[in-house]
Amino acid sequence: MAPYDSVLDLIGNTPLVDVSALSPSPGVRILAKLEGQNPGGSVKDRAAKAMIEEAEKEGLLHPGSVVLESSSGNTGIALAMICRVRGYRLVVVLPENVSVERRQLLEVWGAEIVPSPGEEGSNGALRGARALAAEHPDWYFPYQYGNPANPKAHYEGTGPEIWRDCPEVTHFVAGLGTAGTLMGVGRFLKERNPAVQLWAVEPPAGEMVDGLRNLDDGFVPPVFVDNGGAELLDRKMIVRARESIEWTRRLTEVGIFAGISSGSAMAAAARGAAQLDEGVMVTLVADGGWKYLSTGAWTADLDEVTERATRLIYF
Amino acid sequence: MPVSVRLPTVLRTHAGGLSEVSAEGATIGEVVDDVVRQFPGTANHLKAPDGALHRFVNVYLDDEDVRYLGGLDTPVSDGAEVSIVPAVAGGTG
Numbered sequence: 001m002a003p004y005d006s007v008l009d010l011i012g013n014t015p016l017v018d019v020s021a022l023s024p025s026p027g028v029r030i031l032a033k034l035e036g037q038n039p040g041g042s043v044k045d046r047a048a049k050a051m052i053e054e055a056e057k058e059g060l061l062h063p064g065s066v067v068l069e070s071s072s073g074n075t076g077i078a079l080a081m082i083c084r085v086r087g088y089r090l091v092v093v094l095p096e097n098v099s100v101e102r103r104q105l106l107e108v109w110g111a112e113i114v115p116s117p118g119e120e121g122s123n124g125a126l127r128g129a130r131a132l133a134a135e136h137p138d139w140y141f142p143y144q145y146g147n148p149a150n151p152k153a154h155y156e157g158t159g160p161e162i163w164r165d166c167p168e169v170t171h172f173v174a175g176l177g178t179a180g181t182l183m184g185v186g187r188f189l190k191e192r193n194p195a196v197q198l199w200a201v202e203p204p205a206g207e208m209v210d211g212l213r214n215l216d217d218g219f220v221p222p223v224f225v226d227n228g229g230a231e232l233l234d235r236k237m238i239v240r241a242r243e244s245i246e247w248t249r250r251l252t253e254v255g256i257f258a259g260i261s262s263g264s265a266m267a268a269a270a271r272g273a274a275q276l277d278e279g280v281m282v283t284l285v286a287d288g289g290w291k292y293l294s295t296g297a298w299t300a301d302l303d304e305v306t307e308r309a310t311r312l313i314y315f
Numbered sequence: 316m317p318v319s320v321r322l323p324t325v326l327r328t329h330a331g332g333l334s335e336v337s338a339e340g341a342t343i344g345e346v347v348d349d350v351v352r353q354f355p356g357t358a359n360h361l362k363a364p365d366g367a368l369h370r371f372v373n374v375y376l377d378d379e380d381v382r383y384l385g386g387l388d389t390p391v392s393d394g395a396e397v398s399i400v401p402a403v404a405g406g407t408g
């Protein structure tokens with residue numbers, strides 16, 4: 001194998017692993033796409049790289065430029081790694097109640113952290129970033145929730161990789177978040193095979209850290225709206241904290257040490273698999289478990305971890 | 316048939332501070348209307364002027380988003396659990 005020019009060239013091309021041992025239905029295969037294998041440790045490396053490269057192409061970034069983003073962790077970490085390599089300064093608006101490892105990783109890459117109120121969740125971080133962007137028009141604000149490069153990274157990367165490795169896929173199951181992964185992968189797979197089912201998984205964030213002062217402050221990502229998300233999706237499920245943590249633990253039975261949102265996706269895949277006689281599901285493991293060790297998700301009492309999940313942003 | 320309806324924090328002030336209420340209806344639309352009847356302050360938060368669900372409101376029937384089932388016409392069976400959840404920025408982003 002030829003040497004890589006840059007660690008950023010390692011982004012993408014993640015492995016698909018059969019985890020059917022966890023399938024409740026013998027006729028339904030479940031495959032996990034391990035995005036934690038990306039160099040920054042999560043699926044967000046893809047969107048972050050695409051957004052930075054797009055901005056570079058448009059001439060928006062120069063050595064020493066400031067990049068600003070709101071993030072509950074992974075996008076910030078991915079951008080921090082990329083900005084460090086490319087010579088940009090990164091400012092991340094981060095809810096103060098994320099796991100400590102996310103903050104530590106941002107510090108590893110030299111990002112500047114602007115805390116946002118924990119009870120306002122990701123919505124509050126986004127509000128904070130918008131305010132900073134208005135104050136500093138010379139800063140580049142990729143705005144992952146509305147940047148077309150985000151779903152495009154998945155339309156051109158994640159989707160084709162899944163199709164290449166598993167053209168027999170019948171279902172794709174992933175967390176909703178910015179909708180970048182689901183819109184990009186979903187559009188690509190449905191163009192190849194319109195029968196592919198697209199399932200979105202949401203943590204019950206709205207019942208925990210929803211950050212709303214009133215409902216009119218609600219938010220649907222432009223990436224979702226612009227890609228016709230409501231028509232593209234076939235199903236959307238809530239997976240609650242307890243079930244997410246249980247499935248994060250079960251993933252270790254097949255040797256996968258994953259973040260808690262991956263437990264949510266796996267729980268949704270298993271719930272759906274139990275209702276089917278046959279199928280081939282691909283589920284997205286968005287990141288590894290390292291950033292969540294301090295939460296005690298694998299080892300502490302399940303009730304305690306679940307209770308803490310109502311206060312911390314785990315997903 | 317009464318079903319339990321879980322309310323998000325932002326609606327609780329309009330529902331006497333309750334996090335869960337009981338409502339009747341054979342469809343999601345009827346259940347939502349019954350919540351509005353009991354707690355009129357929730358009306359503008361749940362429904363758009365055209366009668367559709369407010370765009371920032373997701374209604375889940377046994378943890379499935381009703382927009383991908385039958386919308387407001389989705390039938391509700393006895394003992395079902397309905398959750399009203401605001402649409403917010405989220406995920407591992």
